[in-house]
Amino acid sequence: MKHQKVSDKHAMIAKFTEEAMQxxxxxxxxxxxxxxxxxxxxxxxxxxxxxxxxNRECSHA
Incomplete structure (x- = not known):
């Protein structure tokens, strides 16, 4: 069961990566x-x- 969730997650990552590139x-x-x-x-x-x-380090901003 755990193996299926991991492969689904990898498939979603690949799908979203391809869509973002397009x-x-x-x-x-x-x-x-x-x-x-x-x-x-x-x-x-x-x-x-x-x-x-x-200046982000300044404390009295």
Whole structure:
């Protein structure tokens, strides 16, 4: 009985994964550009100071 539940769960995972891949579509050229830029420049292009937003470690937020 337990074996059947496990195989059903794996079948559902495979089905949902396939459906997500179909609905998600492909990576656009613009998305690919941002990924390449992020990999090339790393954290040097990240905003600093006020542009970075609120500090999460700050206790008086």
């Amino acid at each position: 609905l998600g579509g492909r990576v656009s050229a613009n998305q690919r550009h941002f990924i390449k830029a992020a990999l090339a420049h790393g954290k040097t292009m990240e905003p600093a100071g006020r542009l970075a937003g609120a």
